[in-house]
Amino acid sequence: xxxxxxxxxxxxxxxxxxxxxxxxxxxxxxxxxxxxxxxxxxxxxxxxxxxxxxxxxxxxxxxxxxxxxxxxxxxxxxxxxxxxxxxxxxxxxxxxxxxxxxxxxxxxxxxxxxxxxxxxxxxxxxxxxxxxxxxxxxxxxxxxxxxxxxxxxxxxxxxxxxxxxxxxxxxxxxxxxxxxxxxxxxxxxxxxxxxxxxxxxxxxxxxxxxxxxxxxxxxxxxxxxxxxxxxxxxxxxxxxxxxxxxxxxxxxxxxxxxxxxxxxxxxxxxxxxxxxxxxxxxxxxxxxxxxxxxxxxxxxxxxxxxxxxxxxxxxxxxxxxxxxxxxxxxxxxxxxxxxxxxxxxxxx
Amino acid sequence: xxxxxxxxxxxxxxxxxxxxxxxxxxxxxxxxxxxxxxxxxxxxxxxxxxxxxxxxxxxxxxxxxxxxxxxxxxxxxxxxxxxxxxxxxxxxxxxxxxxxxxxxxxxxxxxxxxxxxxxxxxxxxxxxxxxxxxxxxxxxxxxxxxxxxxxxxxxxxxxxxxxxxxxxxxxxxxxxxxxxxxxxxxxxxxxxxxxxxxxxxxxxxxxxxxxxxxxxxxxxxxxxxxxxxxxxxxxxxxxxxxxxxxxxxxxxxxxxxxxxxxxxxxxxxxxxxxxxxxxxxxxxxxxxxxxxxxxxxxxxxxxxxxxxxxxxxxxxxxxxxxxxxxxxxxxxxxxxxxxxxxxxxxxxxxxxxxxxxxxxxxxxxxxxxxxxxxxxxxxxxxxxxxxxxxxxxxxxxxxxxxxxxxxxxxxxxxxxxxxxxxxxxxxxxxxxxxxxxxxxxxxxxxxxxxxxxxxxxxxxxxxxxxxxxxxxxxxxxxxxxxxxxxxxxxxxxxxxxxxxxxxxxxxxx
Numbered sequence: 001x002x003x004x005x006x007x008x009x010x011x012x013x014x015x016x017x018x019x020x021x022x023x024x025x026x027x028x029x030x031x032x033x034x035x036x037x038x039x040x041x042x043x044x045x046x047x048x049x050x051x052x053x054x055x056x057x058x059x060x061x062x063x064x065x066x067x068x069x070x071x072x073x074x075x076x077x078x079x080x081x082x083x084x085x086x087x088x089x090x091x092x093x094x095x096x097x098x099x100x101x102x103x104x105x106x107x108x109x110x111x112x113x114x115x116x117x118x119x120x121x122x123x124x125x126x127x128x129x130x131x132x133x134x135x136x137x138x139x140x141x142x143x144x145x146x147x148x149x150x151x152x153x154x155x156x157x158x159x160x161x162x163x164x165x166x167x168x169x170x171x172x173x174x175x176x177x178x179x180x181x182x183x184x185x186x187x188x189x190x191x192x193x194x195x196x197x198x199x200x201x202x203x204x205x206x207x208x209x210x211x212x213x214x215x216x217x218x219x220x221x222x223x224x225x226x227x228x229x230x231x232x233x234x235x236x237x238x239x240x241x242x243x244x245x246x247x248x249x250x251x252x253x254x255x256x257x258x259x260x261x262x263x264x265x266x267x268x269x270x271x272x273x274x275x276x277x278x279x280x281x282x283x284x285x286x287x288x289x290x291x292x293x294x295x296x297x298x299x300x301x302x303x304x305x306x307x308x309x310x311x312x313x314x315x316x317x318x319x320x321x322x323x324x325x326x327x328x329x330x331x332x333x334x335x336x337x338x339x340x341x342x343x344x345x346x347x348x
Numbered sequence: 349x350x351x352x353x354x355x356x357x358x359x360x361x362x363x364x365x366x367x368x369x370x371x372x373x374x375x376x377x378x379x380x381x382x383x384x385x386x387x388x389x390x391x392x393x394x395x396x397x398x399x400x401x402x403x404x405x406x407x408x409x410x411x412x413x414x415x416x417x418x419x420x421x422x423x424x425x426x427x428x429x430x431x432x433x434x435x436x437x438x439x440x441x442x443x444x445x446x447x448x449x450x451x452x453x454x455x456x457x458x459x460x461x462x463x464x465x466x467x468x469x470x471x472x473x474x475x476x477x478x479x480x481x482x483x484x485x486x487x488x489x490x491x492x493x494x495x496x497x498x499x500x501x502x503x504x505x506x507x508x509x510x511x512x513x514x515x516x517x518x519x520x521x522x523x524x525x526x527x528x529x530x531x532x533x534x535x536x537x538x539x540x541x542x543x544x545x546x547x548x549x550x551x552x553x554x555x556x557x558x559x560x561x562x563x564x565x566x567x568x569x570x571x572x573x574x575x576x577x578x579x580x581x582x583x584x585x586x587x588x589x590x591x592x593x594x595x596x597x598x599x600x601x602x603x604x605x606x607x608x609x610x611x612x613x614x615x616x617x618x619x620x621x622x623x624x625x626x627x628x629x630x631x632x633x634x635x636x637x638x639x640x641x642x643x644x645x646x647x648x649x650x651x652x653x654x655x656x657x658x659x660x661x662x663x664x665x666x667x668x669x670x671x672x673x674x675x676x677x678x679x680x681x682x683x684x685x686x687x688x689x690x691x692x693x694x695x696x697x698x699x700x701x702x703x704x705x706x707x708x709x710x711x712x713x714x715x716x717x718x719x720x721x722x723x724x725x726x727x728x729x730x731x732x733x734x735x736x737x738x739x740x741x742x743x744x745x746x747x748x749x750x751x752x753x754x755x756x757x758x759x760x761x762x763x764x765x766x767x768x769x770x771x772x773x774x775x776x777x778x779x780x781x782x783x784x785x786x787x788x789x790x791x792x793x794x795x796x797x798x799x800x801x802x803x804x805x806x807x808x809x810x811x812x813x814x815x816x817x818x819x820x821x822x823x824x825x826x827x828x829x830x831x832x833x834x835x836x837x838x839x840x841x842x843x844x845x846x847x848x849x850x851x852x853x854x855x856x857x
Contacts, residue, residue: 340588
């Protein structure tokens with residue numbers, strides 16, 4: 001008689017791991033990151049490195065404080081994903097302490113104080129971004145001009161000096177290097193009474209959104225399709241988010257194209273595309289049900305547009321995501337799908 | 349037949365090993381162990397130690413609705429003892445142990461040649477008498493399932509669980525009997541339509557069944573190819589795929605006019621009627637890297653699993669887990685000294701490499717893959733969160749009861765959470781709660797009934813008592829007398845304990 005250890009079904013190991021899911025997100029970011037480096041310089045990579053390093057340091061400290069093992073947790077790649085997503089939202093030459101403060105807020109407050117991986121209510125990357133956006137508005141408003149428009153980009157040495165000292169080296173001045181983002185421009189110029197046609201004659205605009213920005217958005221969308229194909233994200237959030245944006249902005253644009261921007265301009269400006277595929281699709285802080293995800297995406301879009309139109313900030317994606325995060329427990333509860341055998345026979 | 353689809357599920361075949369097709373006969377073991385287990389009630393042995401039995405002879409009769417137990421080989425009853433069994437209903441059961449004489453003498457029932465002209469009752473009686481039970485895994489007595497007429501009869505040949513290939517092998521080798529069995533069941537149930545459903549990867553079985561159906565056509569017969577997508581072979585999923593309708597929760601397919609029978613059951617039913625054979629064997633898929641010669645084996649009921657493994661070449665050095673059933677829903681057995689029974693469609697010996705999770709368990713990241721694959725359309729990750737918190741009302745609101753424990757969620761979980769274990773625990777817990785609630789209600793009811801009875805007796809007695817003729821005058825005591833009595837008492841106490849002054853109520857402290 002041969003004896004065997006007890007076990008329970010299923011007798012097949014799981015097909016995926018958390019590390020694979022997070023790793024896929026990092027892979028999917030690659031095209032967008034390359035585009036962003038192309039337009040805004042290697043500073044983007046420096047910011048990503050800084051944010052990931054700070055993220056891992058805080059993660060490790062918090063794991064130790066909470067008495068958890070380092071290995072399975074730190075290697076799940078969730079902290080690098082948070083770091084990378086945050087770093088893509090800030091100007092490429094932000095001083096190092098921006099990433100430090102943001103990652104402290106993201107990993108310590110938004111993640112571990114809520115119970116760590118999987119238990120956080122608010123998107124850590126967006127919490128980090130919003131904290132520095134409110135605390136250091138000036139530093140975060142200084143976006144470098146994208147590549148074709150930049151008069152003369154600072155060299156790598158100057159850039160590193162800027163990031164690590166917080167001061168721009170002698171010959172450079174922020175006035176000449178930085179430039180209002182397309183969304184800033186729309187907001188400021190529209191307030192001054194210009195029509196959109198006039199505003200769009202500004203060289204910061206490309207064919208749809210901002211010059212450079214629209215291409216970065218395209219590459220993020222490509223990464224998003226990779227995530228859809230790998231079944232890391234669900235279609236509901238991007239479809240609802242992008243669809244709602246077009247749906248809500250089209251009537252206004254049709255009614256008065258002089259005041260209201262083209263729907264596609266909304267899509268290809270700011271962080272909307274990144275949010276649609278990478279940020280609002282964060283599973284932990286997003287809705288769990290298919291219908292809930294549709295509402296979540298639509299809500300992010302509506303709030304973003306409201307903040308862009310009436311708010312004090314040029315782009316409101318981060319605030320919109322955090323506000324919708326707060327609605328998730330409610331969404332999950334009111335959108336429970338009908339289980340098999342309960343209710344109608346055909347599901348329409 | 350228009351093919352609909354069911355929600356979720358996983359494509360598993362092809363990623364995991366399938367069993368080679370031809371059916372070999374497992375040699376008769378020296379001893380067979382036949383457990384006397386009934387779904388309801390008990391089964392009483394009809395034989396005693398020392399009796400001679402023939403194959404097919406009834407040796408255990410149920411007290412309830414179940415099917416009888418039949419000797420699976422000729423020989424002598426060596427003992428009747430309690431042994432470990434691989435049954436979902438009991439861990440240990442009384443078994444009749446038959447020492448085989450190796451001659452395999454049979455005691456057939458009379459054949460029923462003209463079954464088309466025989467009444468349902470006679471045929472049902474035959475199925476019961478031959479011990480025909482569902483061979484899909486549940487081993488439910490077939491004559492009970494066939495009791496009510498239905499609109500649509502489904503013959504389930506859509507097995508899809510990794511490690512099980514017995515139905516496919518059976519259809520290839522006994523297609524004619526499968527089709528004739530389907531016709532027999534259709535006749536018994538008066539079904540308007542009979543759908544024989546096969547997985548779309550079973551070309552060999554499809555060809556065989558198609559040919560057999562051409563030779564033996566019957567009214568209302570349809571062949572249908574269903575996507576090979578686990579758990580397609582599940583009764584509820586198959587019904588949804590073939591008809592687009594869902595079986596009501598807590599209900600039976602019969603309630604929507606349907607009935608689902610495993611193709612092996614159809615063959616067994618046919619053999620019991622046309623050949624007068626009792627159900628004494630089945631095809632078992634022996635599979636996995638832990639066994640030397642995997643394959644499909646025709647195995648007598650009561651054969652010890654250890655014997656079957658030996659016939660299949662024995663264990664290899666990597667054998668790490670013994671599973672009765674498929675890789676997704678099978679039961680891991682503690683040892684191999686258990687008999688094969690009607691519900692045992694596969695025996696798998698899995699190796700270490702195949703069962704170990706790649707990484708340790710992490711918290712749920714709510715990725716939603718489990719929602720995507722759940723055939724019951726549940727929210728497995730929400731259920732898990734509420735189970736951890738033991739938030740029972742929410743667990744029920746999320747319909748834990750609809751979970752079929754198919755395991756799709758568990759093998760899709762990137763955090764390696766053993767979700768099915770949690771759901772089983774939750775169901776158990778809810779059952780216990782319901783039971784204790786029921787007990788509380790029952791005892792309250794008992795109390796109320798008793799109370800009412802006592803009150804009634806009291807009232808009846810009061811009514812029977814002769815009316816009192818002389819009313820006793822209520823004693824009248826004046827307030828002054830009471831005060832005087834109190835004063836007397838107080839004085840007496842003071843005399844007894846002079847050191848302790850009484851308090852204002854007159855009590856000595």
